[in-house]
Structure formats: structure tokens, C-alpha cells
Amino acid sequence: MLQAHMSVTTIQQLTEIMIIPCFSLHRKLASLHRAVGAVRWRSSYRPAPLLTAAPARALIDEQISIKGRFLPPHCPVTVCARMHSEDDDLWEAFAHYNTNADGTVNLTKDHSVGGSYLGCEPMGLFWGLQPAPGAREGLRLRKKNVEIPYVVHMSLLEGHVSPGEGQSTELAAVTTERWYTAPGVKRIKIRQNGIVGTLFLPPGPGPFPAMLDLWGMGGALVEYRSALFASRGYASLSIAYIGHKELPGPQNRINVGASYFNSAFDLLRDHRQVCADRVGIIGLSFGVYLALRIATETGAKPSCLICINGPIGSAIRLSDADGRTENFEGQQKYWTYNDQGHVSFRDISLPANLPPESKVKLENLACPLMYIVGEDDLSASSIENANLIEETLRAADKSQLFTRLSYPGAGHLIEPPYSPNSRISLWSVKPKKLITLWGGHLAPHAAAQEDAWKKILDFMENNLRR
Numbered sequence: 001m002l003q004a005h006m007s008v009t010t011i012q013q014l015t016e017i018m019i020i021p022c023f024s025l026h027r028k029l030a031s032l033h034r035a036v037g038a039v040r041w042r043s044s045y046r047p048a049p050l051l052t053a054a055p056a057r058a059l060i061d062e063q064i065s066i067k068g069r070f071l072p073p074h075c076p077v078t079v080c081a082r083m084h085s086e087d088d089d090l091w092e093a094f095a096h097y098n099t100n101a102d103g104t105v106n107l108t109k110d111h112s113v114g115g116s117y118l119g120c121e122p123m124g125l126f127w128g129l130q131p132a133p134g135a136r137e138g139l140r141l142r143k144k145n146v147e148i149p150y151v152v153h154m155s156l157l158e159g160h161v162s163p164g165e166g167q168s169t170e171l172a173a174v175t176t177e178r179w180y181t182a183p184g185v186k187r188i189k190i191r192q193n194g195i196v197g198t199l200f201l202p203p204g205p206g207p208f209p210a211m212l213d214l215w216g217m218g219g220a221l222v223e224y225r226s227a228l229f230a231s232r233g234y235a236s237l238s239i240a241y242i243g244h245k246e247l248p249g250p251q252n253r254i255n256v257g258a259s260y261f262n263s264a265f266d267l268l269r270d271h272r273q274v275c276a277d278r279v280g281i282i283g284l285s286f287g288v289y290l291a292l293r294i295a296t297e298t299g300a301k302p303s304c305l306i307c308i309n310g311p312i313g314s315a316i317r318l319s320d321a322d323g324r325t326e327n328f329e330g331q332q333k334y335w336t337y338n339d340q341g342h343v344s345f346r347d348i349s350l351p352a353n354l355p356p357e358s359k360v361k362l363e364n365l366a367c368p369l370m371y372i373v374g375e376d377d378l379s380a381s382s383i384e385n386a387n388l389i390e391e392t393l394r395a396a397d398k399s400q401l402f403t404r405l406s407y408p409g410a411g412h413l414i415e416p417p418y419s420p421n422s423r424i425s426l427w428s429v430k431p432k433k434l435i436t437l438w439g440g441h442l443a444p445h446a447a448a449q450e451d452a453w454k455k456i457l458d459f460m461e462n463n464l465r466r
Ligand SMILES: *[C@@H]1O[C@H](CO)[C@@H](O)[C@H](O)[C@H]1NC(C)=O
Pocket: 065, 067, 106, 107, 108, 109
């Protein structure tokens, strides 16, 4: 603490030589006061500029309050956030503010007038993070190791500047930690019944309500949403089903059958720290199809389903006999490209393009289903699939099971809040380099993530705890 204060003081001493008009004018006034006498000098003494972020250590879905103080009134400042991803790529965001009459900026209520976002956006410096200029192409920010936080360095700069462009004077700085895993959450590696997964358990003995967490064809074992669910009091199991070296190969195909997913559900339900009759499933993209299959075509009886931007059928068969399926490249006839050669997978999941025999029997649904649509989804035909689910349930007299959330300007990858959207990202390097389109615009996508996450947690509360 002492050290931090000293370094801020040093920075202020350095800024004494600055000639930016606003700051130097204020200083002239201050020295005028000083000249008037010792008493006045004390009362007009202004401490070194300070940037605070509270709480400095928080879960990724928690809002934090960022404030700059002890600044001259009505002066331009820039607040900047920078962090390195686990792959060591630099991400940054910045915003231009004007200090208030009392020499403060408070990001909870003040408006940005330029930079990565405009207007009052208390968490804009987090969801506004973008790869720094000169970064590798097609980056997408995803947490790999959930046992360490994102460490975000925030700084307060003099004037309205673009960090990285020329010189900027840092007036104050603070570091924040953003966690997916709350203290006491247990992370348990699962390699059982052929399943490759990770189970997260909240602190305490349980038993807990639980979620099975399914992601899309991007593959690998994605843990961060499960870790966050456990931080919010739910046991949560993430499983890999494609693109993981401990699954049967080749890695670019699904080589597990339908029974793999049922086994995963059973394993979770039968865990001694899980309430067997309070297990839900969440899926994004292809994970939606998997979640709907488990709920309608097996003996599993989930208590609720949360479906984000995914289809109700698939040309990729899940066969029980040998567990072998076609690979994703088999669907190229429905791929479309934009002017830059970026590929969109949207049309693959248009209801008319889904093989009829693959469509799940929605009329069998027996639990509440919340479907979340990003209206600018460029990777799945989410609106059309949501419509089809709604119509089918209505025809089966089950409309009461269906809830739709729909977000204009949001893309395919609706994730836990305050993480930045990638409108495009690198999909594959081999056999050829492909950049895929996800859709979504930064600010509306961020608003969708924030709202959807609250409603996801409410939906889980209502269906898994009551
Ligand atoms: C910032 O503004 C918000 C909203 O007006 C207020 O609740 C909060 O107390 C302010 N923060 C500080 C540190 O003054």
C-alpha cells in the first residue's frame, strides 16, 4: 500500500513538467493559493491522482466500480485497460472521460465521449477489450486455466489519447483480478465410463442442484462456464466430445456415440453430492442439439434446458452402433462466404437444410426450456430454430414450457457477462485456414450477455432450487 502510494506520488512529480493546458492551469491556480499563505496552502493541497477499482478481486460476472479522484475539475482523461491472455496476446480497451467539477470520474455514472465505447458503460473497459493493434488475426478471448484469474491493468492517462499511439502520461494505475472460480470451489477431473470431463463443485458438502454444460463443434474441454456455475452454487459438469486428445481420434470428428452424452448426464445425476432430481442442461450451438436429444430421446429427465443459439437437428449423426460420425467438412455445401472470405455456417442449420430424421422429437419435451437468440447470429439459424421449437411445442399443447429471450445486435457466442465478443475468429488452420463469422456488435452483444446471464441464473433458481 505504502509502496503503491509512493509510486503514484512519483508519477505526480514527473507530471510537474507537463504542459497540457488544463493541468498546468490548475497548477498555476494552486500555486497562487500557495502564495496567499500557509493556511490556504493546506486547504488547497490536492493529493496525487488516484484510480480505484472495487472490489479489486471479483468473479467475472460481478460489476466493479472504477473511479478516478484528486484530478483537476473539467479535464480530459483517458481510462485504459490492458491484459495479456494465456496465449500472451495483448488485449486493450480505453475510454475518454471529462472529470466532474469535483475532479473525479466515476465509471458507474459518467459517460465516455470516445474510445472503445460511448456513453455510460460501467463495465465497458472489460467487454470492450480487443486485440491490441498488430495482434495475430482471428483472436477470441477464452479462459483456459480457470484456477488463475485474468489480471487486468487499468490506468488513468492525461488528456484524450489513444494508448499505444505516441506518448501518454500515466497519472495513476490499479490492477484488478477477474475470476471464474470462487474460493472453495472444487475442480475434479473426470475420466470415467469413457467420459472426458471436469466436474466443478461449490464449497460445502451438498447435495447441490447441477448443470451439464455442453459447448459446440469448436471442441476441447471448455471449463469456465461450469466453474462460474459452481461459484454460484451449482455442481456443473463440462464434457469434451470432439477435439480432445484423450477422446478416440481423429480429433476433427465426433467419435463418441449418443450414449456418451447420456452417460455424462447419468454420471452427474448419480454423483453423491448432486440432487438427482435437480439437474439441468445448458448448451450453446451444437450443444443445443445435444441437450435437446438428451431431454427428448433418452430416459434422462433433466429439470430444465437452456439453449443458446443452436439447432434442433444435425447432419452429423450420433450413432450408437459404432459411435462413428461424419466430419463437419461434409456440410460444405451450406457454407457461405463474405467479401473478405470469412465463412458463415449459418445456413447449415436452417430448418429446411436439417436432415428430417435428425430432428429431435420436441413434442416429447417434459421440462421448461429457455431459448436464447442472438439476432445477429451468423453461425446458426437461431431465430428459425427458435420459431420451430415454439411452433412444435404449441402444436403439442406445451407452450407453457417455452421461454424465448431475443437480443438485437447480439451474435452467436453469448457467454457469461463482461467478456468481449469476437465477431470473427480463427476456426481452423488445417486442412486450410478458415476465419469464421460469429456475428454480434460489441455494445449490444455485451448488453445481451449481461441480461441473459441474470435470466439464466433466475431460470436455474426457479427450476433447480425451488
Ligand atoms: C459512483 O456512482 C454511483 C452511481 O451514482 C454511486 O452509487 C457510487 O457511490 C459512486 N462511487 C463512488 C466511489 O463515489
